[in-house]
Amino acid sequence: MHEDSEALLTGQPQQKSPSWHRYASVLAKRRFLVAACSLAAISLLCLSFFQSIWAARRNTTVIPVVEDPVPPLVLETHQNASAAAPVVDPHGPEANLAGLPTAHFRDSLRPDRKYITSWISAGWTNDVMTYINLIYLGIITDRIPVIPMFTPSHIGGAVPPINFGQVFDVPRLRKALNMPILEWHEVKDGSSNEWDEVGCWNTWEAVQKNEHYPRRSQIPDRLKLDISYTKAPDWIKVIPNFEHDLHSYFWALAALAFPESRAANLIPPLESPNNHVLLPPDEQMLCYDYLYYVCANQPFEMEYDYSPAWRFVGQYLYWTPTIERLANQYVRRAIGTAEDQPTPPWIAIHVRRGDFEVFCPAGIEGCYASLPVMARRVEEVKAELLQRKGISVDHVIMTSDERNATWWEEVKAQGWYGVDHSQTADLLGPWYPVLIDAAIQSLGAGFVGTDRSTMSMLARRRVESWSAGATRIFKWGKPDSDDH
Template identity: 25%
Template structure:
């Protein structure tokens, strides 16, 4: 559903024209037209033809004392945003952040992904949980190589590049050596969404974004926001002069900062835009998210678990399967009765609708490829023993159970059970998910775009059940 942003009559023409120009830029990015400027100097390239570091050209080599802003280059402009919520919500936010940085000619400073025991599923994990650098989850050199070559992005900085405190694959914010840094930000939320920034030792003060960017928790217009954040923006200075004296500190031009960008989108609400419902490919997914491939080591670990689940040796061809994501909260939230879990209607504890959707996906794959896919991998945060028995024993679908989760956590760390689920979901030849789940939407796009899967199927309380599956 579109979310219009009302404008005053005096600014309608100007903002409309400006938004149109930026929108055309977005479409340019979405179709992937190349840039002739994105060629890295030879001395920055590694033996595989890529570069030594995504931050090599935008960050000074040594920290002067404990003040990381001193490492920023004089001829560059930077962008920081907070990311909150579940892991996939943070991933969407970071993709939006990189996209907006790309459009506004800034270098993104990408925060680490934070988690907590209840979010990651399985047995309780150590608390506090170490944050996960972006590059421990995604192939950052591959992403930057694409964005630099195609769109001329100057660099990407990770938070761990600034504070230089890591423990294995994780960022140890609890023992970081950097000082707290005061930073002046724009707030898209009311009140400002500041907790993620404070976990990275940022002490933010906030100024409200100019209208029409900030309808109450309703979304952020990426074209309009980009027009404000561009270093050469002709329209932000009058606004800064207008609010001078009414806020604690005016936002910086050098380091632009926004409290949260999860609800940022180009044309329609963010989850619908990521799901491809805009009618054409637009926004952060085609420009950035599609190119956020897994960290190679994480991908290899996912392949290992895939072989464990389906009983295939490393010398055999991996088994093809359909991916299913059943999210407890979103599925139960769509049920007709708002009652405690113990009293929920049987429909909400049944996998019949998912089974029907899987059969429909099998038919779609058969029509598209001529192949019959029998195996199913399911990821779920559901803990009900009867429901899990129905999935694994009655339907014989594979999942990472508690015993395997413990093994994964023991071998690779607390983050890996949830990461492996995401990697395995992305390996499917077709995808069935839960309606309105951000994790389902992101997994669906990976299966469709990376593997050529048919259009994904999302299950809700109105989805069909039965044996009459269309062929």
């Protein structure tokens, strides 16, 4: 009989045996474990509850974004089946800078990133090509391109600059290239009056002998950069000692981005113009004075289909949705299509005349290509589009810098349309006539352009890359230049 049972029967207390003490000890331990487990379970339930609240709050948190004409790309990833959290673009400023734009650009840079930049100093189309070259050089040097604004070289110095991202779709470019692309207004506060000292490479003096200074540009002053330049070695030049070409090789310039070649080619730098500092080329913000005249194989190679700068960068440089929408709107108005109707396919013509007159010592008559010459090229484009793509195109849009009213009447007599920019500058700003024209040239089914015009060349490249369109370039210079 159990000891407790015997005590109850006899009414006499019993002396506890050693086995009883062992049993009580085990019982106490079990009670303690049960209590501990219960407490742990309650804690886990509470922790899970608060974690779910935190996760919900995290998934609904709005990431602050600096206002900009082109908002940064936001990707969405699904953490679970019921909730999706916005994720910052890994190739945008949030992931590749220390924070918001600062008064001094260095305060915005991340110590674990390397950057590359350059300046523009030509007409607008050539400036676009310069920035394409900058981005390609960023690819081969494994650096983040930081792109400045466009300056109004073709529309008057009183016009404010326009940011690169107001013209081209930067988030789309980042995604296509799968690499970071930044703009200077994301790095340095545009309202800053603080000057930054920086060392850069001077390529201009290495490729020509007439100007004994780095290539001049408005950009450094606009960004308040006090630059100390180091002359690049002469071996960057494509054709040594040839004064009629100014090109350097991409990989020659890229070599200067790496420690060994950089160290081997350092010479005493020039003083900066403001603070008179002497600085070697910067190792974190690598910069060159001018990158328009750069090639991989031969000068002006963006005219050729193998061009690496075009293939790996240029063809992915699309217009912003705003500019593309405006181009379609102007085409519809030109040809008389209702605003609520789709834009029909068109063939664009670009005729550059005004500033090419300097190449016509005998006068423009008999030098510029005639409208019948262009009409023959247009018919070739129409026939190719019909044969190759089954597209019948009835609308032809003329874009040109020609001011002669009689010439424009002859354009209308061909059955072609002009673009009415009489109110564009007043309504949209002085930049937009040329931006809309360039977009119209590139978004059509076909294109006919002017030989030796970089604006025509880029439009042809875009039409071929974006829509597999038909293109022609007409020759000029003498009456029979385009005979074929």
